[in-house]
Amino acid sequence: MSTGLALAIEDDNPLLASDFCAEMVKQMRALDTYDMYEKWSVARILSPLVLTKERKAEIPVIGDPDDITMSRVKAYYNAIASLIEKQSEGLMAVPMINLSHEGFGRAIITIGKLVVVDKTLRDVHRFGFKSLENMHEEATKIVDAAVERLNKYREVAEL
Amino acid sequence: MSTGLALAIEDDNPLLASDFCAEMVKQMRALDTYDMYEKWSVARILSPLVLTKERKAEIPVIGDPDDITMSRVKAYYNAIASLIEKQSEGLMAVPMINLSHEGFGRAIITIGKLVVVDKTLRDVHRFGFKSLENMHEEATKIVDAAVERLNKYREVAEL
Numbered sequence A, B: 001m002s003t004g005l006a007l008a009i010e011d012d013n014p015l016l017a018s019d020f021c022a023e024m025v026k027q028m029r030a031l032d033t034y035d036m037y038e039k040w041s042v043a044r045i046l047s048p049l050v051l052t053k054e055r056k057a058e059i060p061v062i063g064d065p066d067d068i069t070m071s072r073v074k075a076y077y078n079a080i081a082s083l084i085e086k087q088s089e090g091l092m093a094v095p096m097i098n099l100s101h102e103g104f105g106r107a108i109i110t111i112g113k114l115v116v117v118d119k120t121l122r123d124v125h126r127f128g129f130k131s132l133e134n135m136h137e138e139a140t141k142i143v144d145a146a147v148e149r150l151n152k153y154r155e156v157a158e159l
Helices: A019-030 A042-049 A053-057 A067-086 A132-152 B019-030 B042-049 B053-058 B067-086 B132-152
Strands: A093-099 A105-111 A114-121 B093-099 B105-111 B114-121
Touching: A019 A042, A019 A067, A019 A132, A042 A067, A042 A132, A067 A093, A067 A105, A067 A114, A067 A132, A093 A114, A093 B093, A114 A132, A114 B114, B019 B042, B019 B067, B019 B132, B042 B067, B067 B093, B067 B105, B067 B114, B067 B132, B093 B114, B114 B132
Parallel strands: none
Antiparallel strands: A093 A105, A105 A114, B093 B105, B105 B114
16 A cells, blocks of 8 residues: 555644544554654654545455554554543553454453453454544544443453 | 374373363364364374473473464363353353464453453463363363353343
8 A cells, every 4th residue: 555645634633632643643653663653743643544535445355454554453442442441440451453364353452351342353454544533533432332331330340 | 392192191081071072172173174183083182282291391481382282272262162152041152362472362252241261371382281181170160260250240241
């Protein structure tokens, strides 16, 4: 996939200042073994997560995810786990991602013995969102649902 | 690891007729892509899971698990999941194994949103048990604890 020179996110997008984006950038940097992102802007770091129509058209329909794509998937669920943790009053949220074949798999986040996030992954090699707004919205939905489940079944989360 | 000619399990070990061993053999066969086990006795199929002192001494202390070892680990947790499922009154038990590096990782089994088994894996490249009795005992403990948790938090398992 060529990311081209044009970014899919404007540098002045107000969402870049959101808790989710801040956490997402932190997680992307944590997985950036080669310090590639050191001098990059936040918009540039997050830009590959936005799959515009043009970008999507460049990726084959069937394929195996490469390491860079996998690190984005991990960063995404790590960021979500971290945001859930902030609302968990001292409990630890642990992400776990499993790929079976050709980009199919399962991503879960557990707190104690409670599964607070449980997503079937499909076409991981094409992982991405229509827009920054869309990514933010999806992540927020997942976090909110997880916190709701946590509060409802806190006894299991404390096991 | 050379398994040698001598089996670590006697062909007439009564435990070979247990539910766990029957399930374990079934799972080993399911992962046996090359039909290697087709004409093997049950004792011979399960023998590599018994790590006698002599066998253990042949395996380096630090290492990455190979595909054959990983398929044994998978068969073990698949067998446990299957036995739990038999006592779950219609719910599905799903195993998930994640290795991080050098044989460290986590094996979980979920039913609905309840984690019924949660094991930290260490030295997976040396996966095995002192004896067939030991493997049977460990597996039975895990199954019993899982079924107890399932019965206690059935509401979460039904999510």
